[in-house]
Amino acid sequence: MVESADKQEPLVRIRGLRFSRGSRVIFDGVDIDIPRGKVTAIMGPSGTGKTTLLKLIGGQLRPSAGTIHVDGQDIHRLSNRDLYRLRMRMGMLFQSGALLTDISVFENVAYPLREHTDLTPSMLRKLVLLKLEAVGLRGARDLMPSELSGGMARRVALARAMVLDPMMIMYDEPFTGQDPISMGVLVELIRALNDASRISSIIVSHDVQETAAIADLIYVISNGKVIESGAPDAMMNSSSDWTRQFMQGLADGPVPFHYPAEELAADLLGSSC
Amino acid sequence: MIHNRTIEILVGAFMAAGLVAFFFLAMQVSNLSSSSNGDGYEVIARFDNIGSLKVRSPVTMAGVRIGRVSNISFDRKTYEAVVTLRVESQYNVLPEDSFAKIFTAGLLGEQYIGLDPGGSEKYLHEGSEISLTQSALVLEEIIGQFLFSKAEEGNKVE
Amino acid sequence: MLNSLARLGQVGIGILERLGRGHLLLLGICRGLPDLFPRPGLLTKQIYSVGVLSILIISVSGLFVGMVLGLQGYYILSQFGAEQTLGVMVAASLVRELGPVVAALLFAGRAGSALTAEIGLMKATEQLSGLEMMAVDPIRRVLTPRFFAGFISMPLLAALFSALGIIGGYFVGVGLLGVDDGAFWAQMQAKIDLHEDVFNGAIKSVVFGIVCTWIALFQGFDAIPTSEGVSRATTRTVVHSSLAVLGLDFILTALMFGD
Numbered sequence: 002m003v004e005s006a007d008k009q010e011p012l013v014r015i016r017g018l019r020f021s022r023g024s025r026v027i028f029d030g031v032d033i034d035i036p037r038g039k040v041t042a043i044m045g046p047s048g049t050g051k052t053t054l055l056k057l058i059g060g061q062l063r064p065s066a067g068t069i070h071v072d073g074q075d076i077h078r079l080s081n082r083d084l085y086r087l088r089m090r091m092g093m094l095f096q097s098g099a100l101l102t103d104i105s106v107f108e109n110v111a112y113p114l115r116e117h118t119d120l121t122p123s124m125l126r127k128l129v130l131l132k133l134e135a136v137g138l139r140g141a142r143d144l145m146p147s148e149l150s151g152g153m154a155r156r157v158a159l160a161r162a163m164v165l166d167p168m169m170i171m172y173d174e175p176f177t178g179q180d181p182i183s184m185g186v187l188v189e190l191i192r193a194l195n196d197a198s199r200i201s202s203i204i205v206s207h208d209v210q211e212t213a214a215i216a217d218l219i220y221v222i223s224n225g226k227v228i229e230s231g232a233p234d235a236m237m238n239s240s241s242d243w244t245r246q247f248m249q250g251l252a253d254g255p256v257p258f259h260y261p262a263e264e265l266a267a268d269l270l271g272s273s274c
Numbered sequence: 275m276i277h278n279r280t281i282e283i284l285v286g287a288f289m290a291a292g293l294v295a296f297f298f299l300a301m302q303v304s305n306l307s308s309s310s311n312g313d314g315y316e317v318i319a320r321f322d323n324i325g326s327l328k329v330r331s332p333v334t335m336a337g338v339r340i341g342r343v344s345n346i347s348f349d350r351k352t353y354e355a356v357v358t359l360r361v362e363s364q365y366n367v368l369p370e371d372s373f374a375k376i377f378t379a380g381l382l383g384e385q386y387i388g389l390d391p392g393g394s395e396k397y398l399h400e401g402s403e404i405s406l407t408q409s410a411l412v413l414e415e416i417i418g419q420f421l422f423s424k425a426e427e428g429n430k431v432e
Numbered sequence: 433m434l435n436s437l438a439r440l441g442q443v444g445i446g447i448l449e450r451l452g453r454g455h456l457l458l459l460g461i462c463r464g465l466p467d468l469f470p471r472p473g474l475l476t477k478q479i480y481s482v483g484v485l486s487i488l489i490i491s492v493s494g495l496f497v498g499m500v501l502g503l504q505g506y507y508i509l510s511q512f513g514a515e516q517t518l519g520v521m522v523a524a525s526l527v528r529e530l531g532p533v534v535a536a537l538l539f540a541g542r543a544g545s546a547l548t549a550e551i552g553l554m555k556a557t558e559q560l561s562g563l564e565m566m567a568v569d570p571i572r573r574v575l576t577p578r579f580f581a582g583f584i585s586m587p588l589l590a591a592l593f594s595a596l597g598i599i600g601g602y603f604v605g606v607g608l609l610g611v612d613d614g615a616f617w618a619q620m621q622a623k624i625d626l627h628e629d630v631f632n633g634a635i636k637s638v639v640f641g642i643v644c645t646w647i648a649l650f651q652g653f654d655a656i657p658t659s660e661g662v663s664r665a666t667t668r669t670v671v672h673s674s675l676a677v678l679g680l681d682f683i684l685t686a687l688m689f690g691d
């Protein structure tokens with residue numbers, strides 16, 4: 002476990018987290034600390050339940066054992082009302098953007114404000130336009146979500162996630178399926194937002210290069226356990242074979258290239274009947 | 275996306291159309307004005323035979339519907355049918371000695387009660403009883419009587 | 433043997449679980465009602481998509497069903513010389529049965545399937561999760577207005593269906609086949625009772641509206657969030673709603689008209 006630089010309590014503290022879906026165990030005793038004001042990346046191969054972890058932190062799923070404290074509050078012990086109050090201070094960027102498809106970009110960003118605040122229309126307009134400006138999409142405010150490219154949709158969703166000025170934003174696979182330009186834009190944005198407003202960021206991703214470029218701290222999880230954690234450079238040259246294979250994207254290593262099967266020769270010869 | 279105002283207008287038109295349809299069903303189809311329920315007063319009448327009279331059958335006077343049959347029961351002592359008639363409250367000046375008959379609408383139609391006014395100065399009120407009644411004509415009985423009399427005529431001729 | 437017994441048990445438990453989830457959802461939906469009053473706009477929008485957009489299919493079908501009833505009824509009744517009672521026959525069958533039932537079946541096909549697909553897609557595209565993370569309860573904000581829109585629209589649509597059907601029957605009977613105008617309406621007014629027929633028909637349509645909308649919303653909300661899952665949920669909505677409407681119709685009819 003890496004000690005966070007400042008001694009203050011971590012924003013998110015996960016202890017002994019267990020979670021299973023049906024008979025499949027997804028997390029089996031995971032401990033994670035997410036420090037305040039930093040960009041923390043949670044990495045791992047596809048199917049390790051990284052998105053599930055975000056949903057657990059957001060209180061959308063219940064763990065079978067273990068605790069998750071967000072800003073000192075045990076999120077699964079909160080009443081519904083307190084949970085919703087806490088969620089107002091958490092932003093989440095979904096993989097698909099999750100924009101509401103029947104209202105415009107402007108209305109999407111304005112949505113949390115309309116739900117949770119009593120701002121005057123002119124205040125609301127200014128705030129929304131400022132947030133859209135921050136993601137560079139002020140000119141796209143009258144478009145419908147279906148008219149946006151994937152990268153633009155994600156940037157609108159980012160503007161929406163931070164419109165209530167949350168203490169943290171969770172990014173679910175922000176880089177997947179993006180062309181290099183929008184990927185670069187997103188990397189810049191995430192880092193800039195984190196530094197400008199001291200928002201803590203949690204990135205869940207398997208895009209090693211981009212994530213390593215902006216993360217302060219990386220956790221690598223696989224098979225329901227935290228394999229290793231540390232700063233990006235340290236992780237790149239990790240002593241663990243597994244981590245090195247993952248971080249450097251080697252084809253073969255502890256994770257074999259081949260799906261388990263009998264010997265090729267035996268298989269070929271045996272099939273001739 | 276259609277403008278909010280348009281949606282509001284269309285929804286308003288829809289609800290108005292639905293209510294008009296209800297109104298149409300209530301007034302034009304079921305004739306609301308003649309189906310008052312609840313208010314009015316009840317009188318009873320005893321019949322030897324009510325034929326196929328049913329609860330909710332009409333009660334008429336001079337062919338105008340003035341009420342409905344609200345209950346039918348059987349008197350175990352006198353072996354009579356006790357029919358309760360609910361008469362609408364605006365018809366509150368029916369003479370006490372009115373005559374209640376059971377008629378059939380058409381050859382196969384439903385049966386109803388027709389009241390013939392008497393000459394009394396006193397009027398029927400809640401709980402009073404119509405003592406002059408005439409039972410339903412049962413088709414089989416009439417045909418039987420008719421055949422019987424025909425047969426007798428035939429016997430006489432021979 | 434034991435295996436098949438266990439499988440039967442699984443199926444039963446699965447059904448019970450779904451029923452339980454469905455009722456909990458209904459409870460959640462109804463709890464959201466107080467939230468609806470400060471925002472009538474949400475309801476208006478849903479009445480538009482659930483009710484207004486169903487008007488066309490409902491009125492055209494109503495008109496044609498009424499016309500067919502007029503035609504068929506005339507041929508049968510004229511054999512007994514009773515074509516004067518055509519109005520009664522058309523009105524009674526529409527107001528008591530066909531209005532609420534056929535309107536509900538069409539409603540399930542038109543509005544119910546659309547609701548399921550919409551909710552299912554919102555789930556598949558993480559919009560519902562997104563709302564939750566924005567601290568907005570998707571049940572209250574998304575499902576409640578749709579449910580009450582269905583609740584309000586269904587009786588209105590059924591009334592429209594019946595009224596247009598009677599007008600259709602009138603056109604065919606009086607206009608084409610020469611039934612006497614006065615007799616058509618007079619017989620109808622004499623025989624159709626406001627409480628017995630019209631109100632009971634309206635109660636039926638309210639029940640059907642609740643059940644159809646509930647099934648549609650539950651299927652959408654409970655759908656597996658993939659394109660296949662949503663398409664299957666949509667099919668289930670139409671099948672389950674139709675079965676529920678026809679089954680409930682029998683029960684309600686037995687209760688109302690069974691004496």
